Amino acid sequence: MYGLLLMGHSIWRWIVLLLIVITVVKALIGWLSKQKWSNLDARLLVFSRIAVYIQVVLGVILYTVSPMYGNVQFTGGHVIVALLSVGGLEFGAARAKKVADGVNKFKFALIGFAIALVLVLLAIGEATWWKLA
Numbered sequence: 001m002y003g004l005l006l007m008g009h010s011i012w013r014w015i016v017l018l019l020i021v022i023t024v025v026k027a028l029i030g031w032l033s034k035q036k037w038s039n040l041d042a043r044l045l046v047f048s049r050i051a052v053y054i055q056v057v058l059g060v061i062l063y064t065v066s067p068m069y070g071n072v073q074f075t076g077g078h079v080i081v082a083l084l085s086v087g088g089l090e091f092g093a094a095r096a097k098k099v100a101d102g103v104n105k106f107k108f109a110l111i112g113f114a115i116a117l118v119l120v121l122l123a124i125g126e127a128t129w130w131k132l133a
Helices: 002-032 039-065 072-098 102-132
Strands: none
Touching: 002 039, 002 102, 039 072, 039 102, 072 102
8 A cells, every 4th residue: 555655646746746837837927928817827726736735645644654654754854845835835826816916816826836836846856865865
């Protein structure tokens, strides 16, 4: 079970990364060109958030069934960075939802999702480092 969860978590990270990159690029283009907020933009935010939540659930399950469960040195940094990326994602999505004009929606989505992107890349790097060590 552990191996299957690990493989699912490892594969799903690329889907998460792809969706976040697409969302960041779309938000940047929308913000710089002062586009109107569309259904596609709202869907990108929702699908990215769902993908990240699935990744977090897989990670939590994986952590609890891990043979090294409770070893903070094993996954502590990875877990903290991953949860902070969820915070950045939620900040961007919540602020984008609250503002009325499209330019500010794109701006807040860009800020939150760019923070999440950097943190997801750090979390992937941290997880990869453990495989190499």
